[in-house]
Amino acid sequence: MTQHDSHSLGNVHNTVTTENKTGWRKIMSFLGPAYLVSVGYMDPGNWATDLAAGSQFGYKLIWVLLLSNLIALLLQNLCVRLGIVRSLDLAQVSKHTYPRFVNFCLYVLAQIAIIACDLAEIIGMAIGLNLLFGLPLIWGVSITLLDTLLLLLLLNKGMRKLEGFIISLIFVVGLAFLVQMFIVRPHVIDIAKGFIPTQLNNQALYIAIGIIGATVMPHNLYLHSxxxxxxxIDRSDEGIRKAITYNFWDTTIALNLAFFVNAAILILAAAAFYYRGYHEVAEIQDAHKLLTSIFGKLAPALFAIALIAAGQSSTVTGTLAGQIIMEGHLNLRIAPWLRRLLTRMLAIIPAFFTILHAGSEGLGKLLILSQVVLSLQLGFAVIPLIHFTSDKKRMGQFANSMPMKIAAWFFAIIIVALNVRLVIQEINDWAGNSPSAANLVHFVITPIAAGIGLLLLYVFIRPMLYKHSNQPVYVPHGIAATLDNLEAIQYKQIGITIDFSKNDQDTIRHALMQGGKEADYNLIHIVETAGARYYGKQVMDNETQSDVDNLDKYVDALVKLGYNARAKIGFGGPATAIAQIVKDNKIDFVVMGSHGHKVLKDLIFGTTVNEVRHRVNVPVLIVKPQKK
Structure with missing residues (x-):
């Protein structure tokens, strides 16, 4: 029997065993989550900001990359702590802390961030395909819709297979840049000087905030938790402490690899362009052309391959983050492929318009803008995260220590302050462009910015004002109710879905076990022909007549065995028709055979079982086919 799973990513929750393992096997069992997170730290959006930083300022902004990496290390480890100790992700805890309207606003802002991230991945994939195979950008953008199939395949194979796929792509990206470092031969002493912080002018600030937004991505905080x-894991205090430690090393290794890739891109841009007098290379295509003219064919080919790998790996993790955010903030769960398709369509629209109106030149600017949008949303994820992990009542001995709280709030203040400065700077720039732009800024942009600012203030203040001291600590499924009535339930009307496959016998057998000879059995079959969908009960084609005859044979066999059985034929969409029969016949229990479809068939035919569960208000028993 199935029920709605309230765990985060319920289909893979607790699926990787770490218990009863020792030594390297124990360590390896924890490695993986941070690598899925780290791909967001080296996606095509990072490339645009790193290329711009390296070509315009040489090695001078490497310290911003290092600062971003330190911020990311701290925040991702807070996410690890939250997820392990409370068994809740960041969105779920927000849902139980803030009012419904605030949660909706937080969801909208997080969704905008995911769309911005997805936009960067679309552009990166399209540019990579264009550079490697000469495929037009508009076709490259269209092809990115097909990664929905890849996501379904990976999710169906389990979490370890997904992690293995992502790690292999990270290896491709890292190896490509390692080879390129030997080709460009950067200035080692100047690189070392780049780690010393310097004052930022307006142009450097814009790029620096883009780097922070591209590195410390808000959706990664939801994803990692x-x-x-x-x-x-072992849920004892010692088991939780060990899990936090193992995940700390997983995070440290993965994010330092991401830092290496980002630093390599910036160093590549500085060595290849800045020191050769090319100071305005923010376009990935321009970087590829210059690499070709300076270093021949190997470096640009590796550059394009790494770009495709980075884009494809990031799009998978972005989908998972979108699912977590939707389920956590809104308690709404939809099929992963539909979630992926909706997000991708929302990101493809601006990419299409940019290509059509601004050409390939506009894509680079759109990439950097998408990363600035990510940075602007960071405060809405970082501030609640620090509050939740500092809550001693709910985190117990695993709450943030005072030094950790000081460091976390310090980084949060830096992020928010830089973003406020950027917003004010951009609003002033827009207002100064023309009188019409000034009116738009004063009457539309400024009120929206002020509203978002007030929302951020509320998100910061509310957890301090409402400590919920008299409320029980939230657990994922609520507080257990008193079990005072455990008498067996006698079902009177049982529905059995029939598809005339080898699974029917098992489905009927399980149904008979539920009701015995006292219940009435409704054998349900849905005719799905084109005629049935258009004409319903009026159709009587060859397939329909054959189905009616076969269903009657099942009914006759059950009657001869002493059971009360009758046939129920439906027409059209299976889930809708089954739900209607259940309602019309007052069926109080449904038994369904799992069709056992794999990835592609699920995408084409749909998952009838899940749809029926959400359409009926009675228990549903799902019988999986027996392996012979």
Whole structure:
């Protein structure tokens, strides 16, 4: 029997075993979640900001990359702590802390961030395909819709297969840049000087905030707090402490690899362009052309391959984050492929318009803008995260220590302050462009910015004002109710879905076990022909007549065995028709055979079982086919 799973990423929750393992096997069982998170730190959006930083300022902004990496390390480890200790992701805790309207606003802002991230991945994939195969950008953008199939395949194979796929792509990206470092031969002493902080002018600030937004991505905070829950751990204090430690090393290794890739891109841009007098290379295509003219064919080919790998790996993790955010903030769960398709369509629209109106030149600017949007949303994820992990009542001995709280709030203040400065700077620039732009800024943009600012202030203040001291600590499924009535339930009307496959016998057998000879059995079959969908009960084609005859044979066999059985034929969409029969005949229990479809068939035919569960208000028993 199935029920709605309230765990984060419920289909893979606690699916990776870590118990009863020692030594390297124990360590390896925890490695994985941070690598899925780290791909967001080296996606095509990072490339645009790193290329701009390296070509315009040489090695001078490497310290911003290092600062971003330190911020990311701290925040991602707070996410690990939250997910392991409370068994909740960041969105779920927000849902139980803030009012419904605020949660809706937080969801909208997080969704905008995911769309901005997805936009960067679309552009990166399209540019990579264009550079490697000469495929037009407009076709490259269209092809990115097909990654929905890849996501379904990976999710169906389990969490370890997904992690293995992502790690292999990271290896491709890292190896490509390692080879390129030997080709460009950067200035080692100047690189070392780049780690010393310098004052930022307006142009450098814009790029620096883009780097922070591209590195410390808000959706990664939601993602990591959920992914750590895929590990099945010992829930004792010692077991939790060890899990936090193992995940700390997983995070440290993965994010330092991401830092290496980002630094390599910036160093590549500085060595290849800045020191050769090319100071305005923010376009990925321009970087590829210059690499070709300076270093021949190997470096640009590696550049394009790494770009495709980075884009494809990031799009998978972006989908998981979108699912976590929707389920956590809104308690709304939809099929992963539909979630992926909706997000991708929302990101493809601006990419299409940019290509059509601004050409390939506009894509680079759109990439950097998408990363600035990510940075602007960071405060709405970072501030609640610090509050939740500092809550001693709910986190217990694993709450943030005072030094950790000081460091976290310090970084949060830096992020918010830089974003406020950027917003004010951009609003002033827009207002100064023309009188019409000034009116738009004063009457539309400024009120929206002020409203978002007030929302951020509320998100910061509310957890301090409402400590919920008299409320019980939230647990994922609520507080257990008193079990005072456990008498067996006698079902009177049982529905059995029939598809005339080898699974029917098992489905009927399980149904008979539920009701015995006292219940009435309704054998349900849905005719799905084109005629049935258009004409319903009026159709009587060859397939329909054959189905009616076969269903009657099942009914006759059950009657001869002493059971009360009758046939129920429906027409059209299976889920809708089954739900209607259940309602019309007052069926109080449904038994369904799982069709056992794999990835492609699920995408084409749909998952009838899940649709029926959400359409009926009675228990549903799902019988999986027996392996012979």
């Amino acid at each position: 959920s992914l750590v829950q895929t590990r099945k």
